[in-house]
Amino acid sequence: MDQFMRFTVLAMLLMLAACAGRVSLGPPEPEPPQSDYQIGAGDIVNINVWRNPEVSLSVPVRPDGKITTPLVEDLQAAGKTSTQLARDIEKALEKYIQQPMVTVIVTSFVGPYSQQIRVIGEAARPQALAYRQGMSVMDVMIAVGGITDFASGNKATIIRTVNGQRQTLPLRLQDLLRKGDISANVTVLPGDVLVIPEGWF
Structure with missing residues (x-):
């Protein structure tokens, strides 16, 4: 009888746990995409060619999405990860350097337009922001200095x-x-546009 009671209690606990797993507290927050950072126009990339300091430097990504370095002209950078860009630079340098080893580090982030958050209207500083994993509306508002009066x-x-x-x-x-109402804080996603209208007084 003692074992039967234990079994019954265990079975009830398992059923309660299963039911609790089905409880929904509203629509789930969208999951931010899990992907590597893509370089965008306006980013600054630090290119390090091992044992070749004369071709190692920091360069901005031009508005057309390309970079120019010593020995490599007009190489597409926007839309690529730092690893992809490093491999492309290695291929371009193979004509001049034997087995080049390249590392690319992004030091200033803007990102491609599809990965930016744009804030327009009555923000203190309307602007485009680079998306960061887990970014929320509060993070965006801090970056733009809040809203105007x-x-x-x-x-x-x-x-x-x-x-x-x-x-x-x-x-x-x-x-x-x-008012500090945290329930009004929601997740933002890459490509979101926040529109803050002017109030009529």
Whole structure:
């Protein structure tokens, strides 16, 4: 009988745990994409060619997405990872250097447009920001200095494109920034556009 009671209690606990696993507290937050950083126009890349300091340097990625270094002209950098760019530079340098070993380190981040968060309207400093893993609306607001006195923060929206479909998601920036309502803090995704309209007084 004692074993039967233990078995019954164990079975009930397992059933409760299974039920608890199905409890939904609302729609899940979208998972930020797990991918390597892609270089974008405006980034600065540090190119190190082992044992060849004369061709090792830091260069900006031009608006056309290309870089120029000693011995290598007009090499596409935007849209590539640092590893991909390093292999491309090695191939280009093989004509001049025997078995070149190249390391590329991105030292200033902007990222491609598809990976940026753009903030327009009544932000203190409207701008495009490089997306970072796990970024939220609060992180974006800190980066742009918050909203102006003329902003209608609770009428702000995120414009997001998912599978080619454009979505408009409401934001409560006034509640988040002025009242400290953390429930108004939501995750942002690469390519999001935050629109902060002006309030009418």
